[in-house]
Amino acid sequence: MNAPLTSPLAGGFADPARDAAHAFRAVLDAMARPGRIHAVSGGAAPGLSAAAATVLLTLTDATTALHLAGALDNDALRRWIAFHTGAPLAAAADAGFALGRWPDLQPVTRFRIGEPAFPDRSATLIVEVERLEPDGPRLTGPGIRDTARLSLPETAAFRANRALFPLGFDIILTCGDRLAALPRSTIVEDC
Amino acid sequence: MSQTEATARRRDWMSLLARAPAARLAALAPDLPTHELLRAPEIGAVMLEGRIGGTGSRFNLGEMTVTRCSVRLGDAVGHACVQGRDRDHARRAAVLDALLQGEQAGRIEARVIAPLRAEAQARRGARAEKAAATRVEFFTMMRGEDQ
Amino acid sequence: MYVAVKGGERAIDAAHAWLAEERRGDPAIPELTVAQIREQMALAVNRVMAEGSLYDPDLAALAIKQARGDLIEAVFLIRAYRTTLPRFGASRPVDTAAMAVDRRVSATFKDLPGGQVLGPTFDYTHRLLDFALMAESEVPPAPTAAAAAEPVPHVTGLLDRDGLIEAEPPGEDAPADLTRTPLELPADRALRLQALTRGDEGFVLSLAYSTQRGYGRTHAFVGELRIGRVAVEVELPELGFAVEIGEVELTECETVNQFKGSKTEPPQFTRGYGLVMGQSERKAISMSLVDRALRWQELGEDFTGAPAQDQEFVLSHCDNVQATGFLEHIKLPHYVDFQSELELVRRLRAEATALREAAE
Numbered sequence: 001m002n003a004p005l006t007s008p009l010a011g012g013f014a015d016p017a018r019d020a021a022h023a024f025r026a027v028l029d030a031m032a033r034p035g036r037i038h039a040v041s042g043g044a045a046p047g048l049s050a051a052a053a054t055v056l057l058t059l060t061d062a063t064t065a066l067h068l069a070g071a072l073d074n075d076a077l078r079r080w081i082a083f084h085t086g087a088p089l090a091a092a093a094d095a096g097f098a099l100g101r102w103p104d105l106q107p108v109t110r111f112r113i114g115e116p117a118f119p120d121r122s123a124t125l126i127v128e129v130e131r132l133e134p135d136g137p138r139l140t141g142p143g144i145r146d147t148a149r150l151s152l153p154e155t156a157a158f159r160a161n162r163a164l165f166p167l168g169f170d171i172i173l174t175c176g177d178r179l180a181a182l183p184r185s186t187i188v189e190d191c
Numbered sequence: 192m193s194q195t196e197a198t199a200r201r202r203d204w205m206s207l208l209a210r211a212p213a214a215r216l217a218a219l220a221p222d223l224p225t226h227e228l229l230r231a232p233e234i235g236a237v238m239l240e241g242r243i244g245g246t247g248s249r250f251n252l253g254e255m256t257v258t259r260c261s262v263r264l265g266d267a268v269g270h271a272c273v274q275g276r277d278r279d280h281a282r283r284a285a286v287l288d289a290l291l292q293g294e295q296a297g298r299i300e301a302r303v304i305a306p307l308r309a310e311a312q313a314r315r316g317a318r319a320e321k322a323a324a325t326r327v328e329f330f331t332m333m334r335g336e337d338q
Numbered sequence: 339m340y341v342a343v344k345g346g347e348r349a350i351d352a353a354h355a356w357l358a359e360e361r362r363g364d365p366a367i368p369e370l371t372v373a374q375i376r377e378q379m380a381l382a383v384n385r386v387m388a389e390g391s392l393y394d395p396d397l398a399a400l401a402i403k404q405a406r407g408d409l410i411e412a413v414f415l416i417r418a419y420r421t422t423l424p425r426f427g428a429s430r431p432v433d434t435a436a437m438a439v440d441r442r443v444s445a446t447f448k449d450l451p452g453g454q455v456l457g458p459t460f461d462y463t464h465r466l467l468d469f470a471l472m473a474e475s476e477v478p479p480a481p482t483a484a485a486a487a488e489p490v491p492h493v494t495g496l497l498d499r500d501g502l503i504e505a506e507p508p509g510e511d512a513p514a515d516l517t518r519t520p521l522e523l524p525a526d527r528a529l530r531l532q533a534l535t536r537g538d539e540g541f542v543l544s545l546a547y548s549t550q551r552g553y554g555r556t557h558a559f560v561g562e563l564r565i566g567r568v569a570v571e572v573e574l575p576e577l578g579f580a581v582e583i584g585e586v587e588l589t590e591c592e593t594v595n596q597f598k599g600s601k602t603e604p605p606q607f608t609r610g611y612g613l614v615m616g617q618s619e620r621k622a623i624s625m626s627l628v629d630r631a632l633r634w635q636e637l638g639e640d641f642t643g644a645p646a647q648d649q650e651f652v653l654s655h656c657d658n659v660q661a662t663g664f665l666e667h668i669k670l671p672h673y674v675d676f677q678s679e680l681e682l683v684r685r686l687r688a689e690a691t692a693l694r695e696a697a698e
Contacts, residue, residue, distance in 0.1 A: 009229045009230075009261060009263070009268060009576070010229060012229065012230050012231075014231065015231070016231065016233055061424060061425060061426075062425060062426060062427045062428075063425055063518060082575040082576060083230070083261070083575070083576045084230070086426065086427060086575055198579055201577075202579060202580075202581055202582070205581045205582075206569075206581055206582035206583070209581070209582065209583045209584060210582065210583075210584055210585065233424070234423065235423050235424040235425065235426045236392070236420060236423040236424070236425055236426065237425070237426050237427055237428065237429055237570070237572055237583075238425065238427070238428040238429065238515065239393065239428075239429050239432060239570060239586065240428055240429055240430070240431040240432065240513070241431055241432055241434070241531075241588075241613045242431045242432075242434075242506075242508065243506060243509075243527060243528065243531065243611055244494065244506035244592065244609055244611050245434045245435060245492055245494075245506070245590065245592065245611075246435075246492075246506045246507075246508055247506035247507060247508060247509060248508070248509030248511065248513070248527070248528055249431050249509060249510065249511065249512065249513045249528065250513045250527070250528035250529075250531045250532055251428075251513050251515050251516075251517075251528070251532040252432070252532070252535055252588075252613060252615070253387075253388070253391035253392060253393065253532075253535065253536055253615055254391060254392050254393070254420060254423070254425075255392070255393040255394070255429075255570065255584070255586060256392065256393070256394040256397070256423065257426060257572075257583060257584075259426060261576070270574060270576055270577060272426070272572060272574055272581065272583045273583055273584065274570065274583055274584025274585075275394065275396075275584070276394070276396075276397075315438055316485065317482075318438065318440060318567075319438060319485035320482035320483060320484070320485045321440075321480050321481075321482055322439060322440050322441070322455050322457055322485065322566075323455070323482070323483040323484060323485040323486070324480065324481040324482050324483040325441075325455055325456040325457055325458075326453045326454065326455045326456075326483070327453065327454040327455075327456065329448060329449070
């Protein structure tokens with residue numbers, strides 16, 4: 001876990017352009033290779049994993065509406081987000097990004113899945129998980145040579161999301177300083 | 192001092208620090224005390240907005256370059272957002288914003304803010320005086336209805 | 339036979355090196371500095387800022403230097419640069435009524451509060467080449483006069499008080515931004531103004547001229563034209579209040595247009611609006627004429643088929659970076675496309691010959 005932060009103003013990138021470029025590359029690789037786990041660093045926010053803080057610094061700004069779910073919707077984190085990213089906070093249905101633990105994000109059908117003409121107008125869910133390991137449900141699909149495994153919180157919601165393709169939301173799982181991604185194109189099976 | 196008054200004063204000095212020519216600010220406040228960077232000077236853009244007809248609905252006019260910076264100095268946190276792409280300008284303005292919240296406020300006000308205010312007024316006044324010299328004075332020769 | 343080939347890297351490198359040399363020109367002549375361009379080619383700098391849609395005189399001057407004075411190429415460079423900048427937010431709408439005016443004229447009222455202020459204009463010059471500028475010389479200081487401290491009120495406010503001109507009530511909805519969301523038609527007035535203010539000056543000028551010559555006539559008078567500096571205020575989220583972070587030079591034009599009334603609107607004057615970065619008078623007047631022409635539908639006027647009334651035509655063609663990108667790409671290799679055209683023409687010729695021979 002992170003050491004408690006003294007101020008919501010600390011915890012930004014030390015070298016914004018370079019740090020953001022490295023983290024962006026990691027998120028891009030994670031989306032391109034679903035299930036593969038990447039380490040990232042640079043961000044530190046009150047009550048968040050380093051990976052989630054880094055993803056927020058990298059992907060959100062004043063033009064991306066962010067939804068905070070459950071216990072993460074707290075004053076310290078709101079102030080940190082206002083200072084470091086400027087992302088406006090929004091209701092689930094209006095958000096481009098959502099951040100929370102998996103139970104707090106339910107029901108995930110609230111989130112935007114895009115429109116047939118603009119499938120990109122969909123939400124990316126940043127999910128804080130207790131455990132992130134290459135085991136559990138089997139993943140197949142674009143970006144996976146044969147199969148991959150990832151410790152997902154469940155499978156039914158991801159199967160339902162895959163059925164909406166090319167619409168649907170995308171997932172980034174964060175734990176400590178590591179992250180993995182589950183784009184809408186991945187097929188998830190119990191095993 | 193009330194909260195509104197304190198906010199008004201801070202708005203005033205932040206604006207003078209932001210609008211000062213960077214070289215002039217550096218000359219007035221050459222040495223900066225040790226400070227911690229909360230947000231390193233960062234160059235970006237702000238979308239300028241106008242209003243249709245000057246008073247109506249908002250529209251986007253185009254962007255403007257800005258540089259922002261935030262520092263911690265003891266207990267005070269200083270912020271700056273300045274026009275242009277001068278990182279030193281933003282950093283110096285943020286440090287001075289922090290200093291102006293502390294015990295040295297009087298000294299900084301006298302040595303930096305007061306000269307900047309006078310110079311800003313002089314710059315504005317000089318243009319206004321040139322504009323006033325190009326104001327047309329109409330001479331009405333004769334008007335029928337005045338007879 | 340044409341085939342796709344790789345290569346040309348060495349030729350491209352040599353072309354770039356020669357380009358750099360040509361840009362510099364005769365090394366016996368002193369090199370231009372960016373500051374010289376910024377100060378002495380200020381109206382070119384203004385145009386590059388307006389059409390590049392980024393207010394930064396130093397960058398615009400640099401772009402002009404790099405582009406060898408090709409202003410559309412310079413606009414392209416600025417547009418490319420601005421995509422690399424993080425967007426920190428939006429300013430409060432600028433208050434042009436509080437503008438520190440360098441110039442302010444009205445074609446509709448002679449005597450008006452604040453007066454007619456000519457400013458540094460070309461209008462009354464004789465357009466004779468000034469050969470004295472061939473040599474370097476000192477410029478005598480311009481005269482000064484006592485200035486009033488109050489801001490200069492908008493002329494349209496005078497008509498507005500009497501209800502003779504359509505009202506322009508404030509709106510607070512965040513405007514759509516064509517740099518973030520692809521343009522969808524029909525576009526509202528805010529989006530049209532964004533497209534026009536960054537549009538090509540020559541294109542907007544020609545369209546405006548076409549309305550004066552009868553293609554979507556709007557009977558425009560320049561109610562007011564003002565040039566000067568306005569403060570830029572930005573809300574800083576970490577502070578919770580807005581701070582003036584700088585100032586920009588803008589040109590604003592408001593036209594007053596004759597209007598006989600329609601099924602939905604009473605007879606009154608209507609307005610066209612132009613607001614452009616820098617001292618850009620021709621562009622601001624043109625913008626306000628085209629803005630007014632595009633408003634035919636909301637005012638219940640007839641569509642006469644004039645290009646300036648057709649928003650799809652205007653908005654799809656006013657951007658010179660888009661236009662030049664598509665136009666100039668046709669000079670780049672199309673070897674494979676052309677190969678298929680060539681084969682088609684040969685086949686058609688062969689068929690035509692065969693038909694003719696069969697007929698004989």
